Amino acid sequence: MTAADAASAADAADSPDGLPGGPAGAPLFSVLVPVYRTPPEYLHPMIDSVRAQQEPSWELVLVDDGSADPDLSAALQDAAAADGRIVVLGQPVNQGIVAATAAGLAAARGRFVALLDHDDLLAPAALRRVREHVEGLAAAGHPPVGVLYTDEDQLHPDGEYRAAFRKPDWAPERLRGQMYLGHLSVYRRDLLTAIGGLRRGYDGSQDYDLALRATEEAAARGWSVVHLPEVLYHWRIHPESVSHRSDNAPVFDAARRALADHLERTGVDGTVEQVHAVGVYRIRRRLDRWPRVSIVIPTRGSRGFTRGADRVMVLDAVRSVVTRSSYPDYELVVVADTATPPQVLADLRAVAGDRLVEVPYDGPWSFSAKCNIGVQRSSGSLVLLLNDDVEVLTPDWLETMVSLAVQPDVGMVGAKLLYEDGTLQHLGHLYEGGEVTHVAAGAPADWPGPVADLLVEREVSGVTAACALLRREVFDEVGGLSSALPVNFNDVDLSLKITGAGYRILVTPFAVLHHFESRTRKRTVASSEVLTLRRRWDHRLLVDPYWHHDPAEVAAGLQAALAAAPPSPPRG
Numbered sequence: 001m002t003a004a005d006a007a008s009a010a011d012a013a014d015s016p017d018g019l020p021g022g023p024a025g026a027p028l029f030s031v032l033v034p035v036y037r038t039p040p041e042y043l044h045p046m047i048d049s050v051r052a053q054q055e056p057s058w059e060l061v062l063v064d065d066g067s068a069d070p071d072l073s074a075a076l077q078d079a080a081a082a083d084g085r086i087v088v089l090g091q092p093v094n095q096g097i098v099a100a101t102a103a104g105l106a107a108a109r110g111r112f113v114a115l116l117d118h119d120d121l122l123a124p125a126a127l128r129r130v131r132e133h134v135e136g137l138a139a140a141g142h143p144p145v146g147v148l149y150t151d152e153d154q155l156h157p158d159g160e161y162r163a164a165f166r167k168p169d170w171a172p173e174r175l176r177g178q179m180y181l182g183h184l185s186v187y188r189r190d191l192l193t194a195i196g197g198l199r200r201g202y203d204g205s206q207d208y209d210l211a212l213r214a215t216e217e218a219a220a221r222g223w224s225v226v227h228l229p230e231v232l233y234h235w236r237i238h239p240e241s242v243s244h245r246s247d248n249a250p251v252f253d254a255a256r257r258a259l260a261d262h263l264e265r266t267g268v269d270g271t272v273e274q275v276h277a278v279g280v281y282r283i284r285r286r287l288d289r290w291p292r293v294s295i296v297i298p299t300r301g302s303r304g305f306t307r308g309a310d311r312v313m314v315l316d317a318v319r320s321v322v323t324r325s326s327y328p329d330y331e332l333v334v335v336a337d338t339a340t341p342p343q344v345l346a347d348l349r350a351v352a353g354d355r356l357v358e359v360p361y362d363g364p365w366s367f368s369a370k371c372n373i374g375v376q377r378s379s380g381s382l383v384l385l386l387n388d389d390v391e392v393l394t395p396d397w398l399e400t401m402v403s404l405a406v407q408p409d410v411g412m413v414g415a416k417l418l419y420e421d422g423t424l425q426h427l428g429h430l431y432e433g434g435e436v437t438h439v440a441a442g443a444p445a446d447w448p449g450p451v452a453d454l455l456v457e458r459e460v461s462g463v464t465a466a467c468a469l470l471r472r473e474v475f476d477e478v479g480g481l482s483s484a485l486p487v488n489f490n491d492v493d494l495s496l497k498i499t500g501a502g503y504r505i506l507v508t509p510f511a512v513l514h515h516f517e518s519r520t521r522k523r524t525v526a527s528s529e530v531l532t533l534r535r536r537w538d539h540r541l542l543v544d545p546y547w548h549h550d551p552a553e554v555a556a557g558l559q560a561a562l563a564a565a566p567p568s569p570p571r572g
Contacts, residue, residue: 019134020111020144020188027085028057029127030110030189034100035118036065040075042119042236047079047086049234050116055127060086061104066094098198098206105189105197112148114186115207119236121155122184126232130186133228146191146223147214149181151548152233161234165451166548168459170225172215173404173506174546176259177456178280179208184233187214191223202258204251209258216265229548252279259283270403276448280455282510285403293330293398293469294378295321298361298370299388301340306420306516312344313516314388319351321386327398333378335359335370368481368490371465375475382406383475387466389516390417397511401469404457404506411474411503412495414463417515418445425515426467428460428507429495431541436492436533438464439547440558447561450549457508459546462495466515470498477501482532488525489533496537 019028031050035043050060060083062076073090080086089103105113112130116122134145153164167180174180185207195213202209215225252274259272259281270285299314306313318332332352336345338360349356359377361370375383382405384398394400397415405413417426424443429436439460440449448455465481468491478497481490495505 019131019138020190023109026109026111027059028110028131029055029059029112029114029186030104030108031058031060031114031116031122031127032063032101032104032108033060033116033118034063034065034097034104035067035072035076036094036097036100037067037069038072038118040071043072043075045121046116046118049121049124051083051086052124053122053127054125055131057131058085058127059108059110061089061108062086063089063100063104064091065096065100066091096200096203098200098203101198101206105192108189111189112186113189113192114184117183117235119238120183121234121236123232123234125230126150126184129228129230129232130184133226137224137226143222143224144188145226146188146218146221147181147211147225148186148228149226150184150186150228150232151230152183152235153231155234155236157238164231164550164553166229166231166550167227168548169227169229169545171459171546173504174456174458175211175215176262176281176283177458178452179205179211179255180451181211182207182233183235185211188223191217191221202254204248205254205258208255209261212258212262213265216262255279256281276452276455278452280448280452282457287403287406290328290399290402291382291406292380293327293382293384293402294333294357294375294380294472295330295384295386296333296335296371296374296378297386297388298335298367298374299340300337300365301344302388304389304516312347315344315347315351317386317388317390318348318356320390320392322351322353322355324392324395325398326395327402330384330398331355331357331378331380333357333359333374335361335374335377337365338362364486366483366486367465368483368486372480372483375472375480378472381472382469383472384467384469385465387515390467391514391516393418393512393514394510397513400508400511404508405469405471409502409504410506411470411478411498411501412463412505413469414460414505414507415467415511415513416507416509417464417467417513420514420516424454425517426464427454427509428458428546429462429464429492430544430547431461431492432544432547434538434541436462436489436541440554442562443558444561447558450554450557453547453549455509457506457510459504460507461499461505461544461546462492463505463507465491465494466517467511467513468494474498474501474503484532485529488529492533493536496540500540 076088080088151166153161195217198206198210218225256272263270270283273282275282303310304313332355359374371385401413419425422445424440426438428439430439482493485493
C-alpha cells in the first residue's frame with residue numbers, strides 16, 4: 001500500500017464518534033443549495049439560516065443554475081465574501097435541479113451532505129443536533145448512520161410556522177407509499193457518490209428517487225436510516241411551491257416511475273398506482289404462487305343485533321369470506337365451544353363446504369387458547385386470526401394482506417376495520433404514554449389522517465387480532481398467543497413479541513372489513529390481564545415509534561373531518 005493509499009483509507013474510515021471519515025480540514029457538513037432566480041426576500045433568509053448554525057463545521061455550496069441575473073449573482077458573491085465557508089458555483093445555462101445538485105455534490109468536501117431548497121430555512125440547531133444524534137447512536141453501539149431525516153414544518157406568508165410534520169421512525173413500507181422523509185434529509189457523502197447522486201428524468205420527484213436508492217444502498221452496506229424527531233427545517237409555502245400543489249401531474253408521474261424502478265431493483269413483482277391527489281401510492285404485488293391461508297375463527301355461535309336484525313355472527317362472517325373473497329386457497333378453521341348450537345354448525349358446513357375445518361373446544365372461554373388450538377389444527381403456511389363478528393368488504397383483502405406478509409422481515413399484517421356505522425375502528429395500534437389505543441378510532445372511513453398516514457400501507461407498533469395475518473413460522477417462533485391473556489391485550493402482547501423478535505408489523509388500508517366489535521361477547525377487562533401487560537411491556541408502551549403526531553392537532557383534524565363528512569351508512 002502506498003502512502004497515498006494509506007491516507008485515503010484513513011480518510012474513509014469512520015471515527016470512533018460515528019462520524020464518517022474525510023480529508024483533513026474538511027467540514028463535517030456540506031449544505032447543497034441549487035439556486036435559480038431566487039427572490040432576494042427568500043435567498044437572504046436562507047443563507048442567514050445556514051450562517052446562524054450552532055454547529056460551526058459546515059460549508060454552504062450555492063449553485064447558480066444559469067439564472068442570468070446580475071443582481072442574484074452579486075448577492076451570491078457578497079455572501080461568499082462575507083463568510084469563507086460559502087462556496088458559489090455557476091452553471092452557464094439553466095440545466096435543472098438535478099444537474100445543479102450534481103455540480104454541488106462534485107464540489108462538496110463534507111462528510112455528510114444536507115439538502116436545502118433555495119427558499120427554505122434551517123433551524124439554528126439543525127446541524128448541531130444531527131451531529132449530536134449521530135455521535136449518541138455510535139456511543140450506544142448502533143450501526144453507522146447512512147441516511148438521517150428530521151421533522152419539519154411550514155413557513156407561511158404571514159410569517160407563522162404551522163403544520164409540523166412529526167415523522168415516524170424509519171419505515172420502509174411507508175416510504176413505498178409516500179415520500180415522507182422530506183426535509184431535512186442528510187446523507188453520507190460517500191453513499192451519495194456511490195449511487196451517483198440525483199438522477200435525471202425524475203424532475204419534481206428527484207428527492208423521492210434519491211431517498212429510495214440511498215436507503216437501499218444504506219441497507220446493503222449495513223448502515224442505518226435514522227429519524228431525528230425534532231422540527232429542524234422550515235419549508236416555505238408560497239404559490240410557486242411545486243411540491244405543495246396537488247395538480248402537478250408530471251411530479252406524481254415521476255414518483256410512480258421512481259417507485260417502479262425501486263421495485264425492479266429490489267426484486268418485487270408489482271405495479272404502482274396513485275391512490276390520492278397528493279403523492280400517495282399503492283403497490284399491487286404479484287406472487288408466483290398464492291400460499292394456503294388458514295383462517296382461524298374462535299366462536300361460540302352467539303347471536304348479535306346488527307343492521308336491525310338478530311344474526312348468528314359467525315355464520316355471517318364465514319358467508320362473507322366465502323362469497324366475497326377472490327383468494328384461491330384458504331381453509332376456514334372454526335374453533336367452536338361444545339355449547340355451540342348444532343344448527344349453527346350445520347349451517348356453517350352448508351356455507352363453507354369442504355373449506356371448513358371444525359375444531360371443538362370445551363375449556364373456559366379464552367380467545368388465546370382457541371386461536372392457538374386452531375393454528376395447531378390448521379394446514380396453511382399462513383395463519384389469519386379472525387373474529388367471528390366481522391364482514392369482508394373488499395374481495396382482494398387476502399391477496400393484499402398475503403402479498404405483504406410473505407416478506408421475510410414482516411411478522412404480521414393487519415387490516416382496516418370499520419364500525420357498523422362506517423367509521424374507522426382499526427388501522428393499527430398506538431402505544432403511547434403507557435396506554436394502548438387504536439389510531440384515529442371513530443374517524444370517517446376515508447379520513448386521510450394528519451399527513452395522509454391512513455392512506456398508505458405502513459409500519460405500526462401492533463394490530464388487532466380481530467384480523468391479523470402471520471406466517472406460521474413467526475407465530476410458532478414467538479409462542480403464539482399468551483394463555484395469561486385469555487381475553488384482552490393478547491394481540492398487544494403478540495405484537496410486541498413479534499417486533500421484539502426483529503420483525504416489522506404492517507397495516508394496509510386496502511383490505512377492508514366491518515367489525516361489529518363485541519357483538520358476540522360483552523367486553524370486560526380483568527385486572528390480572530392489565531397487570532400482566534404492565535409487567536411484561538410497560539417499557540414498550542411509552543413512546544410509539546410510528547405515530548408522533550401532536551394529539552391536540554390530531555383531535556382537531558378529526559373533529560373537522562367528522563363535521564364535514566358525517567358517518568356514512570353501513571355497507572354490506
